[in-house]
Amino acid sequence: MRTDAAHRLRAVGGALALLWALGGPSDAQASPQERFAAGHAAALTGDAAGAAAHFVAAAEAGGRDPAVYHALGNALYRAKQPGRAAAAWRRGLRLAPRDADLGANLERVRAASADKLDPPSGPSGAIFWAGLLSVRELALAGGLGLSAALGLLLWAQLRRRPAGLAPVGLGLVGAVLLGSAFVIDDQQDTVFVVVPEVVARSALGPDGVELFSLHEAAELAVVERSGDSVLVRLPDARKGWLPASAVLSTAPSAPFPLAEAPAGPQPASSGL
Amino acid sequence: MTRTLFSIDPSWSWAPRLLGLCAALLLALQASAAWAARLQLAVERNEVSLGDTVALQVQLVDGRSRGVPEVKVGEGLSARFRGQSQETVMVNFETTRILNFTYALSAVAVGSWEVGPVEVEVNGQLVRAEAITIKVVERAAGAGAAASVRAALSDPRPFVGEVLTYGLTFEHRGTAYNPRWTPPELPGFAQVSQTEPDQSDSTTRRDGVELTVAEVRLPMVALSPGARDIEPAVLTADMPAPPDRRTGRRAVDMFGRERTRPETFSTQKLHVEVRPLPEPRPDDFSGLVGSFELEVSALPTSLPLGGTLTQEVRLRGRGSLSGFKLPSAATTDRFRVYDDAPTVVTGWRDGLMISEALFRRALVPELEGTLVVPPTRLVVFDPEQEQYVTLTAPGGELRVTPGEAGGAVQRFAAAPAAGGGVVESLGDDILPAPTQVAVSDQSLRGALPLALGAPALPLLGLLGLGLRRRLAGWTPRAAAAAPGLDALPPPGPARLLALEGLLRARCAARLGCAPPAVDRAAVAGLDPETLQLYVDLEAARYGGQHDPALEARLIAHLRAPAGGAA
CATH class of the missing domain: 2.60.40 (Immunoglobulin-like)
Structure with a gap:
């Protein structure tokens, strides 16, 4: 009986190994790490658009990493798409707010933008630690605080001793940190203009009046989304509707659609 | 099958008819509400002086409306929505609900001007209030001189991008409290970001008369060229109420404070012409105006x-x-x-x-x-x-x-290489991305399994512990009633000894004596069950027999609230 089971297990294992050896990992099954490496390989050959596609695939396969968005921004910058590059770098900055290189690259594109706009303000001032820690770090610190509080309670129950105020304090700190991660993730809803020029209108539909025009790489705060349009707000409180296809979200978990056709000739790569 | 007058058909065949009746009743009520709804316009005065502002009310009686009704006014008037309120009036057991939409109606030009008509949709039907006529007359000489409010622009012909100031000055002969203003709509202008309006209130004397002066200055940037009008701004201040007619004294409330009444003033309409920047612009124009x-x-x-x-x-x-x-x-x-x-x-x-x-x-x-x-x-x-x-x-x-290192720029190396020189910059570019990194999901979504999973482990432990104790019959109340029951030794003489100690402590607490003073005679004064337990416990201890039934009885007795039997 036992011999039969072992024999069956070995047979299944052998069949799986054979399948893996014959087919190998297909492109659809490639890991984010492999796609990230493929993107760098494409960038080395000067194929910036191909590299960008690999980096987007890496992010959408679960590799929403600051390094991936940094490389994606660099590839799009080489492909003469500053708006999308800025959006990728902003996504990277939201995942790693202390990354000075990402900030320098983003500042470079912003300085070259035709619209001199202050970046949209971040989360409310009560969350003063928003720029110090990433949402991942906040969530993990919050989870750690909650688990420490619950662990202390469990220990006190097992030992039949009073737990004191430590679990309450730890639990409060953990809950605040975890909650702030969600608030920050929700409040940082900004977009970058990814087309050369777009006109903001006062209303959806044909009755909307043209209010102001924006240019590529302008960063705007999102007030509302409705179908194929986005209501954005300028730093001076002016608002206007833009087509959603003209902007790209800076939320790291949002899809990152690439331009259908590369804009302009691609220069020789100088590496990422 | 016999049916009585009040019997209900158990087959529920009457239910659809009743539902239909209810629906018809609701429809009839709704239709009657729309039919009964009426709209009316009310204004404080039909004749106003130039520059005065009066309250205009659109009253919707017995009806509901979505949104604010649009009020069309003649060119010599300006209407701005100020708020809405609702009141319910009951007369002869009939309830009337009135929805009030209040507007500030300002007179900006002399003449007779129409207000309305106003139409509101109530339950799919249009309800209409006919237009009313307001006469605007010149302000009589001397009249209204007690208070004045005027607006001015720092530059009536600004350039695009120029910062200009919308200023409002309010003067009142005498005391005026809490002046507050509602800025006008400013099409084609934007407020200067991070700059608050400059507001000041002061009291001064002019020609021996006390004068209350309030000034507001609002900075704004001209956005696009063209001529446009700026509608009047509205200022409201609390004025002292007129003296009591009978006594001639100033009006005060029950606390001795001066009574006030709000009065509203409006500025004149302003005209502004925004000029475009001259062409051609210099190539190195910074954009600053x-x-x-x-x-x-x-x-x-x-x-x-x-x-x-x-x-x-x-x-x-x-x-x-x-x-x-x-x-x-x-x-x-x-x-x-x-x-x-x-x-x-x-x-x-x-x-x-x-x-x-x-x-x-x-x-x-x-x-x-x-x-x-x-x-x-x-x-x-x-x-x-x-x-x-x-x-x-x-x-x-x-x-x-020369620097400390003899002239070499110390930026990338601790010590200059032999024969090395200054690192020259050949160009400027974006900063490179790292390549040798382990890629993972660093977003909030990626952190959630760990952030929520880590607290889940001790939480599961707590839940499991609570479940286990509940199944074992442990409750916090019982644990508080008999401390020590949860740490009993294993079955045997030691366990019986521990149970005896607990029983003695319980009895001593009830008797009001020390545990060593508890004996059979003392326990006899308590209830019979406790006495029986005491006797059985003594017999078991000195008999040397292990009796699980007795242990269970003792534990149940000790877990029961103190002062009574289990």
Whole structure:
């Protein structure tokens, strides 16, 4: 009986190994790490658009990493798409707010933008630690605080001793940190203009009046989304509707659609 | 099957008929509500003086409306929505609900002007209030001189991008409390970001008469060229109520405070013509519009190679500097320039909005010798001169001396390589991305399994512990009633000894004596069950027999609330 089971297990294992050896990992099954490496390989050959596609695939396969968005921004910058590059770098900055290189690259594109706009303000001032820690770090610190509080309670129950105020304090700190991660993730809803020029209108539909025009790489705060349009707000409180296809979200978990056709000739790569 | 008068058919065949009846009743009620709804216009006075503001009310009686009704007024009037309220009136057991939409109606030109008609949709039907006529007359000489409110623009013909000030001045002969204003709608203008309106209230004396003066100044930027009108602003202040007619004394409330009543004033309509910036614009036009001054901090005479010189560039004047950055400085092979984020401060001085920006620019020399720092130039458009002007701050020269490492720039290595020289910059580009990193999901979504999973483990432990104790019959109340029951030794003589100690303690607490003083005679004074347990326990202990049934009885007795039997 036992011999039969072992024999069956070995047979299944052998069949799986054979399948893996014959087919190998297909492109659809490639890991984010492999796609990230493929993107760098494409960038080395000067194929910036191909590299960008690999980096987007890496992010959408679960590799929403600051390094991936940094490389994606660099590839799009080489492909003469500053708006999308800025959006990728902003996504990277939201995942790693202390990354000075990402900030320098983003500042470079912003300085070259035709619209001199202050970046949209971040989360409310009560969350003063928003720029110090990433949402991942906040969530993990919050989870750690909650688990420490619950662990202390469990220990006190097992030992039949009073737990004191430590679990309450730890639990409060953990809950605040975890909650702030969600608030920050929700409040940082900004977009970058990814087309050369777009006109903001006062209303959806044909009755909307043209209010102001924006240019590529302008960063705007999102007030509302409705179908194929986005209501954005300028730093001076002016608002206007833009087509959603003209902007790209800076939320790291949002899809990152690439331009259908590369804009302009691609220069020789100088590496990422 | 017999049916009585009040019997209900158990087959529920009556239910659809009842539902239909209810639906019909609801529809009838709704239709009657729409039919009964009526709309009316009410205004404080039908004749007003030029510049006066009166309250206009659109009253919707017994109806509901979505949104605010649109009120069309003649050219000599201006209506602004101020708020809505609801009141319910009951007369002869009939309830009437009135929805009030209040507007501030300002008289801006002499003549007879129509207000309305107003139409509101109630339950799909239009309800209409007919137009009313308001007569606007010239203000009589001497009348209304007690209070005046006027608006003015700092520049009625500004240029696009220029900061101008909308000013409102309110004067009242006598005391006026809590003046508050509602700014007008400003199409084609934007408020200057990070700048609050300048407001001041004061009391002064003119010709021996006390005068209350309130001034508000709102800075705004002209966005696009063209002529446009700015509707009147509205100011409300609390005025002392008229003296008591009977006694002639000033009106006071039950606490002795002066009674007041709110009065509303409106400014005149303003006309503004925004001019475009003259063409052609200089190639190096910075985009700034305003009257500015440029200053640059003095340079030192010398600097060691490898050191950093921070040059402070200060730009101040009348205009908006929000979001402005200095043009990139030309970087040469002799030095590099790094700009810091500017600090912008905005304030008011002599009724004018003044902005000041401080830019810090780091210069890093890369070669020894004489370093020539070029002058700072900035091309702005000055609305006062109506032309583009170039602001210039002088540059300077300084001597770059050898650094500590003998002249090499110490930036990337702790010590200069043998025969190495200065690292020259050949170009400028974006910063490279790391390649040798382990890629993972660093987003919030990626962190949630761990962030929520980590607390889940001790939480599961707590839940499991609670479940286990609940199954074992443990409750916090029982544990508090008999402390020590949860830490009993294993079955045997030691366990019986521990149970005896607990029983003695329980009995001693009930008897009001010390545990050693508890004996059979004392326990006999308690209830019979406790006495029986005491007797059985003594027999078991001195008999040396293990009796699980007795242990269970003892534990149940001890877990019961103190003062009674189990």
